Amino acid sequence: MEAAAGGLCGSGPPLLLSEGEQQCYSELFARCAGASGGGPGPGPPEAARAAPGATTAAAGPVADLFRASQLPAETLHQITELCGAKRVGYFGLTQFYVALKLIAAAQSGLPVRIESIKCELPLPRFMMSKTDAEIRFGNTAELHGTKVQIPYLITEKNTFKRIDDEDKQETQSPSMSPLASPPSSPPHYQRVPLSHGYSKLRSSTEQMHSAPYEARQPLVPPEGPSSGGPGAKPPRHQASLIRSFSVERELQDNSTSYPDEPWRITEEQREYYVNQFRSLQPDPSSFISGSVAKNFFTKSKLSIPELSYIWELSDADCDGALTLPEFCAAFHLIVARKNGYPLPEGLPPTLQPEYLQAAFPKPKWECALFDSYSESVPANQQPRDLNRMEKLSIKDMADFPVPTQDVTGDDKQALKSATDEALPKDMSEDSATPKDSNSLKARPRSRSYSSTSIEEAMKRGEDPPTPPPRPQKTHSRASSLDLNKVFQPSVPASKSGLLPPPPALPPRPCPSQSEQASEAEVHPQLNRAPSQAAESSPTKKEIAYSQPPSKPIRRKFRPENQATENQEPSTIVSGPAPVATVKTHPAVQKQSSKQKKAIQTAIRKNKEANAVLARLNSELQQQLKEVHQERIALENQLEQLRPVTVL
Amino acid sequence: MNYPLYIRSVPTENELKFHYMVHTSLDVVDEKISAMGKALVDQRELYLGLLYPTEDYKVYGYVTNSKVKFVMVVDSSNTALRDNEIRSMFRKLHNSYTDVMCNPFYNPGDRIQSRAFDGMVTSMMIQVC
Numbered sequence: 001m002e003a004a005a006g007g008l009c010g011s012g013p014p015l016l017l018s019e020g021e022q023q024c025y026s027e028l029f030a031r032c033a034g035a036s037g038g039g040p041g042p043g044p045p046e047a048a049r050a051a052p053g054a055t056t057a058a059a060g061p062v063a064d065l066f067r068a069s070q071l072p073a074e075t076l077h078q079i080t081e082l083c084g085a086k087r088v089g090y091f092g093l094t095q096f097y098v099a100l101k102l103i104a105a106a107q108s109g110l111p112v113r114i115e116s117i118k119c120e121l122p123l124p125r126f127m128m129s130k131t132d133a134e135i136r137f138g139n140t141a142e143l144h145g146t147k148v149q150i151p152y153l154i155t156e157k158n159t160f161k162r163i164d165d166e167d168k169q170e171t172q173s174p175s176m177s178p179l180a181s182p183p184s185s186p187p188h189y190q191r192v193p194l195s196h197g198y199s200k201l202r203s204s205t206e207q208m209h210s211a212p213y214e215a216r217q218p219l220v221p222p223e224g225p226s227s228g229g230p231g232a233k234p235p236r237h238q239a240s241l242i243r244s245f246s247v248e249r250e251l252q253d254n255s256t257s258y259p260d261e262p263w264r265i266t267e268e269q270r271e272y273y274v275n276q277f278r279s280l281q282p283d284p285s286s287f288i289s290g291s292v293a294k295n296f297f298t299k300s301k302l303s304i305p306e307l308s309y310i311w312e313l314s315d316a317d318c319d320g321a322l323t324l325p326e327f328c329a330a331f332h333l334i335v336a337r338k339n340g341y342p343l344p345e346g347l348p349p350t351l352q353p354e355y356l357q358a359a360f361p362k363p364k365w366e367c368a369l370f371d372s373y374s375e376s377v378p379a380n381q382q383p384r385d386l387n388r389m390e391k392l393s394i395k396d397m398a399d400f401p402v403p404t405q406d407v408t409g410d411d412k413q414a415l416k417s418a419t420d421e422a423l424p425k426d427m428s429e430d431s432a433t434p435k436d437s438n439s440l441k442a443r444p445r446s447r448s449y450s451s452t453s454i455e456e457a458m459k460r461g462e463d464p465p466t467p468p469p470r471p472q473k474t475h476s477r478a479s480s481l482d483l484n485k486v487f488q489p490s491v492p493a494s495k496s497g498l499l500p501p502p503p504a505l506p507p508r509p510c511p512s513q514s515e516q517a518s519e520a521e522v523h524p525q526l527n528r529a530p531s532q533a534a535e536s537s538p539t540k541k542e543i544a545y546s547q548p549p550s551k552p553i554r555r556k557f558r559p560e561n562q563a564t565e566n567q568e569p570s571t572i573v574s575g576p577a578p579v580a581t582v583k584t585h586p587a588v589q590k591q592s593s594k595q596k597k598a599i600q601t602a603i604r605k606n607k608e609a610n611a612v613l614a615r616l617n618s619e620l621q622q623q624l625k626e627v628h629q630e631r632i633a634l635e636n637q638l639e640q641l642r643p644v645t646v647l
Numbered sequence: 648m649n650y651p652l653y654i655r656s657v658p659t660e661n662e663l664k665f666h667y668m669v670h671t672s673l674d675v676v677d678e679k680i681s682a683m684g685k686a687l688v689d690q691r692e693l694y695l696g697l698l699y700p701t702e703d704y705k706v707y708g709y710v711t712n713s714k715v716k717f718v719m720v721v722d723s724s725n726t727a728l729r730d731n732e733i734r735s736m737f738r739k740l741h742n743s744y745t746d747v748m749c750n751p752f753y754n755p756g757d758r759i760q761s762r763a764f765d766g767m768v769t770s771m772m773i774q775v776c
Contacts, residue, residue: 315750320749320750627649
C-alpha cells in the first residue's frame with residue numbers, strides 16, 4: 001500500500017511510509033486539499049492514488065502547515081524545492097508526502113536531502129495555528145511530556161500560543177503541586193488525541209494512549225477501536241475527528257478572540273479555581289476578604305511584593321476583597337508566575353472580571369442568596385452584551401440617590417448588576433433563561449412592564465437591595481425579614497429572602513393604571529426598606545454575616561432609609577411603615593436567638609482581632625521610639641554641619 | 648513616627664535637598680494639626696494649604712485621618728498651579744493611598760511599592776512640570 005503510493009508518481013523517489021505516517025500524511029493532505037474545493041476530503045489513499053493529478057493540496061493551507069512545523073523559512077524553501085512542488089507547480093500527493101517527510105527529517109536534525117527521507121523518521125511535528133484544528137503529532141517522548149502537563153494543556157483549544165512556551169509548561173506540573181492537586185489523569189485529555197489515535201496505529205505506545213483515546217471516544221462517533229485500523233476505517237475516523245475538531249473550534253470561537261493565550265483560563269483551571277474559592281468561601285457569589293485571601297495566597301510561596309502586585313492587578317475595584325472572577329484572575333496570575341511567566345503590566349483582557357463572567361457562566365449556584373444579586377447574574381444569563389449593560393448601568397448609577405460611595409465596591413457591583421436587570425427591558429432572554437432563579441425572572445419581567453418614570457425610579461430603588469436571607473442585627477433588619485416572610489409564600493421555590501419586589505408586581509398587568517400603580521408602590525416601598533437594609537450587610541466585606549459589627553450597618557441603613565424617603569414621590573410610606581412593624585414582631589423573636597449567636601461570634605472574633613492589633617501596636621510603638629531617637633541624632637548632626645539659615 | 652512611606656522627586660537632581668525640606672516641613676504640619684486642638688479633630692480640614700514659602704519653593708501639606716501626611720514641594724516659579732489644583736492632587740494621592748491600603752499584602756508602615764501608586768504619582772508630576 002505504502003509503496004504503491006510512493007511509486008505511483010514516477011517523478012519522485014519511491015517513498016517508504018510506515019502505516020502511521022501514511023495515516024498522518026493522508027489526513028494532512030486531506031486537510032490541505034479540502035480547502036481547494038473538489039478535493040477528496042478524507043478520501044482513502046486508494047482514491048487519491050487513482051487520480052493523482054486531480055488531487056492537489058492548495059498552496060495556502062500547505063504553506064500554513066509548513067510554517068506550523070516551525071522550521072526556518074530557508075529550510076521550508078529547500079523542502080518545497082526538493083519535493084518537486086516547485087517543479088510541477090502544485091502540491092500533488094507525492095510532493096506533499098515528500099515534503100512532510102523532509103519536514104520530519106529537518107525536525108530530527110537531518111539535512112534536507114532526498115536521501116534523508118529514506119530513513120525511518122518520526123512524524124513531523126506541527127504547531128497548528130488557530131485556523132486549523134489543533135493537531136500535534138509527536139513522537140513518544142513528546143507525548144510523554146505532554147501527558148505530564150495536564151493541568152495546563154488539557155483543553156488545548158486555547159494553548160495556541162502557549163505552545164511556544166512549551167518548555168516552561170513542562171515545569172508546570174511539578175511546580176503546580178504545592179498549590180494544586182491537579183485533576184490529572186489521562187481521561188481529561190481531550191485534544192492531543194488525534195496523534196494518540198495514530199500512534200496507536202503505529203503500535204508503539206498503545207497503553208499510554210488508550211485511555212485518552214477512550215476519552216476521545218465520546219466526542220467521536222463510535223468508529224470502533226483504533227486498533228489495527230484497516231484502510232476503510234481510518235479515513236472515516238479521520239473524518240469524524242476532523243468534524244469534532246471543527247465543532248470544538250466553533251464552540252471556542254467566542255473565546256479565542258484574544259491573542260494573549262497564557263492569560264486565558266481554561267475550563268479545567270476555572271473549575272479548580274472555583275473549587276478553591278468555595279473552600280475559602282462557600283458562597284460563590286460573595287467575596288473573600290483580604291486577610292483570608294492573603295493567607296491563602298501566601299501559601300503559594302511567592303514573595304510578598306509579587307503577591308502585592310498580583311493583588312493590585314486582580315482586585316479591579318480596589319475594595320480589599322476578591323469576588324470570584326477577581327479571585328480566579330489572581331489565582332491564575334499566581335500560577336502563571338510560579339511557572340515562570342513574568343507578571344504583566346496590566347490585567348490582561350482575558351482576566352478582566354467582566355470577561356471572566358461572560359466567558360464562563362457558572363454551572364451551579366449553591367445558594368439562591370445572591371443569585372439575582374451579584375455580578376454573577378450576567379454570567380448566569382447567557383453571555384450577552386455585558387458591555388452594553390454595564391455602560392447602561394453606569395449611567396443609571398448616577399440616578400441613584402442611594403449612597404453608592406461606600407468604601408466597599410461590592411455595593412457598586414450589586415447596584416450595577418441590579419440595574420443591569422432594570423435596564424434590559426428588551427432583553428427577552430432574561431425571562432427565558434431557565435437557570436435563573438424565580439426572582440431573576442420576575443424582576444426583569446416587571447421591568448418590562450414599567451413605563452412610568454415614577455415606577456422606574458421606585459424599582460431602581462428596589463434593585464440595589466436584593467437582601468440575603470441572613471438575619472440582621474438592627475431593627476431595620478427585623479422589619480425586612482418579616483416582610484420577606486410575608487412575600488415569600490407567593491414566590492415559589494426561592495430560598496432567598498430578597499423576593500419581595502417581584503411578587504408585588506405581577507398583579508399589575510398595566511402599569512399605567514393609577515390605582516394599581518399606587519398599590520404596587522406600597523409594596524415596593526415596603527420591600528425597599530427591608531431590602532436596602534439587607535443590602536447593607538452584603539456591602540460588608542466580611543464573609544460571615546456575623547462579622548460586621550452592628551453599628552456600621554445601622555449607620556448605613558439610616559442614610560439609605562432617608563434616601564428612599566427622598567426618592568418616593570408620594571407619602572404612602574408612613575402608611576405602610578407601621579403596618580410593616582406590626583407584622584415584624586413575631587418574626588423578631590425567632591431571629592433574636594440567631595442574632596445573639598451571631599453577635600457573640602462577632603464579639604469573639606473582634607476580640608481576637610483586637611489582641612492582634614494591640615500586639616502590633618506595641619511593636620510599632622517600639623519601632624517608633626527607636627526611629628525617633630535616630631531622628632534626633634541625625635538632626636543634631638545636621639545642626640552641627642549646616643550653617644545657620646533662616647527657614 | 649515620621650518616617651517616609653514614599654518619596655519622589657522630578658527632576659531627580661537635588662533630591663536630597665527636597666528630602667530635607669519635606670522632613671523639616673513635618674514639624675510645621677504637626678504644628679498645624681495640634682493647633683486645631685483635640686476637640687476639633689473631626690472638623691479638621693485634611694488639606695492644610697501652604698505650609699511655608701521659601702524663596703524658591705512652596706510647600707503644601709495634607710494629612711489624613713490616620714495621621715499620614717502628604718507633603719508637596721513645588722517650584723515657586725510655577726505660578727500656574729492654583730490652590731484647587733493642589734487640592735485635587737492631594738485628593739488623588741489620598742485615593743491612591745487608600746487603594747494601596749486595601750491591598751492585604753501591604754503592611755501599614757511599609758514603603759509603598761505599588762505600581763499603580765507610582766504610576767499615578769508620575770503622571771501627576773509630569774502634568775505639573
